[in-house]
Amino acid sequence: MSDINDRIDRFQLLLQQLGLTDDQYVSHFRNAKIDKLVIEKRAKKWHFYFLFDEIIPFQIYQLFTTKLMNSFSHIASITYSINVQNALVTDSLIRDYWSSVIEQMQGISPPLVKLLNEQVPKIQGNKLTIHVRNEMEGLAIKRKYAQMITDSYQYFGFPPLVLETEIKQEESNAEYEQFLQAKRLEDQERGKQALLDIQKMEAEKEANDIGIPSGPLTIGLTIKDDSDYRRIEEIVDEERRITVEGYVFFAETKELRSGRTLLTFKITDYTSSILVKMFSRDKEDAALFQLVKKGMWLRARGSIQNDTFVRDLVMIGNDLNEIKPIERQDTAKADEKRVELHLHTPMSQMDAVSSVANLVGQAKKWGHKAIAITDHAIAQSFPEAFGAGKKNDVKILYGVEMNLVDDGVPIAYNPQDILLDDATYVVFDVETTGLSAVYNTIIELAAVKIHDGEIIDRFESFANPHHRLSATTINLTGITDEMVQDAPEIDIVLRKFVDWTGDSILVAHNASFDVGFINVGYQKAGLKKSTNPVIDTLELGRFLYPELKNHRLNTLAKKFDIELTQHHRAIYDAEATGYLVLKMLKDAGEKGITNHNQLNDNMGQGNAYQRARPYHCTVLAQTEVGLKNLFKLVSIAHINYFYRVPRIPRSVLQKHREGLLIGSACDKGEVFEAMMQKAPEEVEEIAPFYDYMEVMPKEVYAHLIERELVNDEKSLEEIIANIVRLGDKLEIPVVATGNVHYVNPNDKIYREILVGSQGGANPLNRHKLPDVHFRTTNEMLDCFRFLGEEKAKEIVVTNSNKIADMIDVIKPIKDDLYTPKIEGSDEEMREMSYSMARRIYGEELPEIVEARLEKELKSIIGHGFAVIYLISHKLVKKSLDDGYLVGSRGSVGSSFVATMTEITEVNPLPPHYVCTACKQSEFFNDGSIGSGFDLPDKDCPTCGIPYKKDGHDIPFETFLGFKGDKVPDIDLSASRC
Template sequence: MEKIGNEKIFFHVFPTLKVENDIKMLFSDVEVSKITTNSKRDFLRVHIFSRHLIQKKHIWQMEQKIKEQLFGNTRVSIRLEEQYALSEQYTASTLMMEYRESIVQELKQHSVLAASMFEQAEMHFEGSDILYLEMLNTIVSEGKREYIVDLLHEIYEKRFHIKADIRVTYREAQGEQDRQYEEQRIQQEINAIFERRAKQRGEEPAEDSAGGQREKKEGNQEKRGDSGKKGDFKKKDFKKKDFYRPLKQGDDPSLIYGRNFDDEPITLDQVVTEMGEITVHGKIINFDTREIRNDKTILMFAVTDFTDTITVKMFTRNDQLPELLGDLKKGVFVKIKGITTIDKFDGELTIGSVTGIKKSGDFTVTRKDLSQVKRVELHCHTKMSDMDGVSEVKDIVKRAHDWGHPAVAITDHGIVQSFPDANHFIETLDKDDPFKVIYGVEGYVVDDLTEIAVNAGDERLDDTYIVFDLETTGFSAIKDKIIEIGAVKVVNGEIVERFSTFVNPKRPIPFEITQLTSITDEMVMGYPDIETILPQFLEFAADGVLVAHNAGFDVGFIEQNCRYQDIEPDFVYVDTVAMARVLLPTLSKYKLNVVAKALGISLENHHRAVDDAAATAEIFVKFVQMLKEQNITTLKEMNQFGDMNPNAIRKLPTYHIIILIKNDIGRYNLYQLITESHLTYYARRPRIPKSVLNRYREGLIVGSACEAGELYQAVLNNKSAESIARLADFYDYYEIQPLGNNRFMMVSDKFPDINTTEDLEEINRKIVELGEKFKKPVVGTCDVHFLDPEDEVYRRIIMAGKGFSDADEQAPLYLRTTEEMLEEFEYLGSAKAREIVIENTNKICDMVEKISPINPNKCPPVIANSEQDLRNICYNRAHEIYGEDLPEPVSTRLEKELNSIISNGYSVMYIIAQKLVWKSNDDGYLVGSRGSVGSSFVATMSGITEVNPLSPHYYCEKCHYNEFDSPEVKAYAGGCGFDMPDKICPNCGEMLIKAGFDIPFETFLGFKGDKEPDIDLNFSGDYQAKAHKYTEVLFGEGHTFKAGTIGTLADKTAFGYVRNYYEERGHRKRKCEIDRITVGCTGIRRSTGQHPGGIVVLPHGHSINEFTPV
């Protein structure tokens, strides 16, 4: 190796490197000690030196950035070799605590088995430098022990220069679980071997590595076989008589076309280039034919096996086409043998030269719920959940019904726009079918009931207040430590005393915390730990009310450390964030520096406890003065003053909540909540204040929702028992979900307390315990966002299109069977799992009545005397045209329509349209009508439309002569009256009017005359707003509403989402596969808007929320 560098700051050595901010911060003060290369200069080793810990994943990310940006497509490899000089807070034990995951990942680079053994090993330290690793005593453990120990020694001693004595012990395998674990580790090692071999060959490793190698080998053999040689397709081999071969050349009843074959199919995701002759199977998802010359037709159809899709093209004689089309059609499963080729027209890889097609059974796995007693899913999202759910509501409801579930709940985010389609499915069922849809919503609740001063009594604003701030090693009161406390005592509005100290956390301070606070390990190492400091702080704060900015965080840490020292926390505390929301409502954010700036208060060293506490104290003093100006002198009065106004509520944090409808009262109340959440409290999302929810709670069932729910977050963040109890009492039932739903927490820095599956299990256990304690049912839900596991690809693409960086890490949010859900919660014990999965979900179901999501009554608007007015208008106009004695076709048709319209309560609809049209005409604007309203003669006579639906006829405007029955007129029956020849009136000599389009009334209102009328009117763009305003004049203010529209993801947009998703990830997909996936992404709700002309008219005496939210 030759040395080609010297010691420099990392970004001086690589000045053009562009990296994310978090990576840049980690390497900002890293030094490059040297750079070495090999003789071929295709391997670069960069030796770096750091005084803070950098996780291995960030090291590898930097290696990748250097490779991509500086060496491009060259064969140069990059490796960063780390050397550390960490603070004395790092011992063998503390380093393992901070660096264990990096060690696991480093082991995985060489042996998946060794990494798995180390990850599952039980570990403890004796003192700070003797590490005991207890591994499972199995046939493979001994072989990997030496490798694991050697790597640990190298990491400890050569990389970190920390002494460590590593001792390995073994425990005997116990039971079936350990045996299965051992088998799994062996299989992991086998798969890893195949994966490494594939990479060495430059191949893509198959999902089943062993099988993948065999298939690839067979595929290569086929490719090298005779069928792939051009010589086989010489022109002399094809003779004219060959084109007259029979359609089938075999007796196999499953044969559709060509010769019989028994080849095993390969999966379509393996078909990535021309491979010669192959056999595949799949489902035909689209089908097209195109006739060409010489009495032949091209058949083009796409086949998918759900790993990929490919187009098949073949020629057939026209006389064989009917028989072939009887078997080949959309939705059929087939097995095909043909030759892969690049289509010369579209450049796509297709299957042509088809030698055989056979019928194939449906090989897709159909899940069934075989449990004798079925569960009920109480948390489902459909395509109406804004760019989130990807399944049609009818498909979800149908699946639950087919599985024999008693019901299913529909709970889209913030809206109820899928309710009508769900109800339409219910209407298709037998009336005696007990299955029901539970209508509900997953809302965004805000806690406007939390008081500014918590646990307040009769304290006055002039009493003693301890304004304090903490700096910590992280956000978890359980796992993280306090490193600084700053406090200021305020008496009678004056600062009288200060308290400030560092706290030794007895563990390293994370680098990002040092960057934020400027507090280093060396600064805290000479100070006492929290066991000593906390009593001193409590003595300083004795008899005072605690005050903090975002007090829940700081008080939470103090309370948790009190519990560790067996001190019962019982604090009265005030949150200056809550005070700011009330007293400074115009601010958009309420961070400490923002509030300080708004009040003109200096904050020089933000994120240092002593300075933040001093600034918070000044803020608090100013807030007290502002309250006194409002004649507020006690904490109780401050809480009353702080009752939230809409502006303040819009700035509160939101949590998810499930609200289910029990009965008709609940339907009205839920719609009222949704209306207020959109009209009064909307800010980025529709918010439901708890105070408003309590007002409309009758007829509703309130659940705690998912991990974004308030109760789950309280348990996750180790809130006080009092806080959790208050939340537990608020909800009617609690939700827990499969561990896979929340596994994202294990890899996110936002959840420091969640690192293992056991951590997730523990949260669910705590929620179950709360259910037992507060006598509330706990239910297991799926939080359904797609119907089947394989449907996750649609949501993955949608989320990627919205810019989510973790879109590829989709949680398994599919609808599960009863057995699948019981298996998910088996760690709770079989009896408890059955209780939360089956018994409690059915209890909630039994509380819900089978209702319609809308008021079942038609409730048309009322205009006094509308029936008689419509009759008078029509007959007056008929007499004006046809004279005093109406012709029989006119009177019969008019009376038939009027009787049907009036008896079904539709006369008011005609009168509304008539008044709008006449008003527009009076104001000088013509109105056009469109659609089936032209088939209504009443609409013609009332002036709504100019289309006359009677049979063709003549009439005279002057003397009212008319002609319906002459042979000349009857010759145009079923046609258009305007096509008849011109004719002079035999009575008065005037030119007769030609009229009539011969359109039956049934086109408009159906054969029974009870079809809902749809009168479409086209107003001038200039006049449209005036027409809308006139409806309000007709019915009164508050009784007319603009109709809404739902904007969904269209075909072309969805196609772009799918194509971009795969292109961004470097995956080339055939167009037919993109088309297949596009279908699953279309129709997803993207936005809402206002209908350009639709008006909803509300009758007097009714509320709009009886029918729909606004």
């Protein structure tokens, strides 16, 4: 007896500790006991076993359990079990606990949640009755959720209950029921509000007790801006007192045996990172430590020590201040924000790192009205971009960066009616200081003259570049400064070369490069552009010998056993190319090519797109028609023109150009490359293909200087300025774009890791990656200030908004369901279903079979799903015919139509017998049998043969929902027999 009294007394002490000493609370806990308390010290868990005299009202239960959890939360995590001795269950108690019972149920479907929330259950003895709208709902609730509901009531201390369902009839007093419902909801709201008020008061009291500030977090002293601030990368040794600040990417607290609390967090300023440790001095510090979380920006002051446990330098913190995040701001006026028209997401394979949501969200923060998505060759990010644009109210411009190729690359230039056997050839080669005919110069020009298959003359000369040669040039060509320092001027060399060549056919390997340098040199020397006919042995080799892995000069020379003494010296290359062209022209003659003007007859035929060098171009969908054409182009590039990368021939792009805007893209685009390597006049022939031309910040082109493709920053500025001037001349908008691959400059390291992981397979690893973060308007204006403020604003703000305004608001994800169209699919599905059903169940179908077929077909055909079923049927049939076993997975087994059309082997009808001979059947739809396979063996009374047992009693709603309008999700798995 004394033990029982002790347990009662302990419970009364608990009530005092919880502050529940008023009569209105105590009266509900008469004879209540703490039956047992189980403590797990290591896990810091306490579990109370309570024994109550009666079921307490729900609001008192909520208040009691909430206070119980909060009062001991600083010691352990609290759980509890409740048993009741005299459990008198009333309708009011059932009703009060009902909402909480539903909240505890996991995985319940939204329609059933709505159904349960909209009614008041009734109790009679131990039978709990809820209303349903039809038998199907009642069956679903009893099978899946009855145990969950009764278990939840037992958790609150109720005795074991039995759940029954009853089909709802029209109520005679609807107004009274509505009143009860409204009152119940009002009582619940009042109870919840009272509980929230108590929790708020307790939180405020606790905060006041320990002095937690309402503003930014401060632990210790306030750190002034003029304190000894260091970048973390500068910390290399132990120091007494310094300050760091940055982003917290890890934080945790631990209670030590001494009773003090240890806070450890890792902080980065994006130059490096450091671990900070802080030990609490009092209860206030311990409470404040809990507020340090991942994602905060903090300033920390303390000493740097070598930690033997971590085996690294750590900061032992003394003072900690929360600071505002260091974020970039777009300071342009609201109506003068730029629009980014060249941006990559992680769908650009192994290249970009920031998610679409982050990129679009950043555009929203900066006030940009639109943003373009231009992944490499694919449109897979469009759905996510559509959602992000809708969420942030940012217009999404849907585009792709494509690999554009010419339909055929010429073998001959300036074609003329000249017999190849009778012609005289000048086979030449140039060595240069770089790849740009405009910004670099020829340092060696050599040639051999061939007639009747013999070399009849040679030409060789160095040219003075008037500057020291780069290490790259010396290593590549073997030409040194000493060789060229006393050489003649290039214009003198070129004048001699013009006279020497006469009207001969010029031959070069990669002739567009060599002839380009020659023509620019002629122009600078005051000479006319060459009109000589030209043969390019590179393209001739690609045409004649497509089986070769590559068509470099040394590869072709090896094929014909031609000696190539010193590759990349002009005279040796020219002589080797001379012998090579004789061999190739002989092979061309065997293909019927005997005249110079016949060499281009086969241009574009066969796999010419594989031989062409791809240029990047940006393609933006301007209209809904354009979006459809964009999808077509993506598919065509992958299916018909994939060679190393998906390519799109220029003629195909032109064919599907309606509703599209074409931009000139990055440094791999033909406009920039042509302006970098050729005279501006030649670029005028290329630029009109594009609707707008792109220029990018100098930092984006920095790798070109590193690779010596551009001489210096001044030359780079000149190339950009020439493109801008060309745009003005041709009245083509020039737009500043960022080639964005991540949001912030600090994110560059993630792209470096991603690209670096690919090794030599990715050409980006051959140079330092450029800075391609998402730039603000003011940052982009600063990048192009060398053009003048007015012109910079035009290409950064005015023209980018102009292009964005030219594009319609497009929805790549449609609201309606657009199923494929197959003529007669509805009738075919109906006929196929009934035909199979009659083969199994007889000409006169049992009522239960016909009713199920009609119910399903009405839903399937009515919502346009018949074609989906038909396609699935054809897939299964084709797979089976080809020797593959096919199994359906998931809820499609609940569709009887799927069974009758042989999509699945699962029969969802109630368990039944059916005779394979006379078609007699016997169904069990009273729920007594779960599966037809569990039926006992039985013979057909008419035929005397064993019945076939089938049926699994699965409602059709499991597949297509209660309204039969869910889009079918038919999963199939195939395996080879």
